[in-house]
Amino acid sequence: MVTAAPTLTRHPDVLAWDVPAGWVALSSAAVGGGLLRPRWVLNAGVGDGFSRTDLATWSAEVAGQVGLTGLGCALLxxxxxxxVQHAEVEGVLAWATVGVTKPTWPVPAVDVGGNPGNPGTINIxxxxxxxxxxxxxxxxxxTITEAKTQALIEGGVPGTGTASDAVVVLCPEAGALGASGRPEAFAGVRSRWGAVLARAVHGAVAAGLAAHPWPPDDVDPTVVW
Known part of the structure; x- marks a missing residue:
C-alpha cells in the first residue's frame, strides 16, 4: 500500500486534488487526457458565460491560484x-459531481446532432x-462507466450519462511510495479491485442523484438528447 495519496481541497467553484509524485493517471479530461503523471487534478465549475478556448493555459492558471504547479488534469x-459526493470502499475513493439536465443514450432514437447545447455533466x-x-x-x-450507468438507470435517468462526462482514475506506480508487488493485472467488474472500484463509483453517483433526483424541476423528462 502507499504511504501518501492525493488530497482534496475545496475552493470556490473548484475542487483541487494535490497529487504526490509517484502516481499515474488515465483520463478522458478536457485537459491532461490520456496517460500521464499529474501533480494535480481539478474539477472546475464554469458557467454559461465561460468562453476560454485555451483550456490548458486556463487550467494551469487556476491550479496556480490554489497553490498547485506542474502537469495536471482538468475537468469542467x-x-x-x-x-460533490464521495464514497470509499476498501481504500478506493470516488468523488462525483452529478449534473444530468441533459442525459443521453449513445445511440439516440432520433438525430439530435453533435452538440446538445449546454449539457449536464458527470465528472468522476x-x-x-x-x-x-x-x-x-x-x-x-x-468499470467506472458501467457503475455510473447502473446508478443512473436505477435512479430513473433516461440515459447512460451525458455528452460531456469525464473521468480521472489515479493509482500509484509499482514500487513508488511504498507500493509493493506487481501491478494488478485486471480491473474489470469481476476482478478483485474492479469490483471494489465499481461499488465506490456506484455509491458516489447514486448519492449525487439522491441529492438531486431525476427529473429536475426545470427539465422535460420526455426529451431525449
Missing amino acids: TAADVSQ VVTLPVPLSPTALVQSLG
Whole structure:
C-alpha cells in the first residue's frame, strides 16, 4: 500500500486534488487526457458565460491560484462542484459531481446532432491504493462507466450519462511510495479491485442523484438528447 495519496481541497467553484509524485493517471479530461503523471487534478465549475478556448493555459492558471504547479488534469462542468459526493470502499475513493439536465443514450432514437447545447455533466475522480497495469487502467475506465450507468438507470435517468462526462482514475506506480508487488493485472467488474472500484463509483453517483433526483424541476423528462 502507499504511504501518501492525493488530497482534496475545496475552493470556490473548484475542487483541487494535490497529487504526490509517484502516481499515474488515465483520463478522458478536457485537459491532461490520456496517460500521464499529474501533480494535480481539478474539477472546475464554469458557467454559461465561460468562453476560454485555451483550456490548458486556463487550467494551469487556476491550479496556480490554489497553490498547485506542474502537469495536471482538468475537468469542467456546469454543475455546482460544492455538491460533490464521495464514497470509499476498501481504500478506493470516488468523488462525483452529478449534473444530468441533459442525459443521453449513445445511440439516440432520433438525430439530435453533435452538440446538445449546454449539457449536464458527470465528472468522476477515483483513486486506488494499488498499482494497475496499463491493461487494468484501461479496464478501470470501463468499470467506472458501467457503475455510473447502473446508478443512473436505477435512479430513473433516461440515459447512460451525458455528452460531456469525464473521468480521472489515479493509482500509484509499482514500487513508488511504498507500493509493493506487481501491478494488478485486471480491473474489470469481476476482478478483485474492479469490483471494489465499481461499488465506490456506484455509491458516489447514486448519492449525487439522491441529492438531486431525476427529473429536475426545470427539465422535460420526455426529451431525449
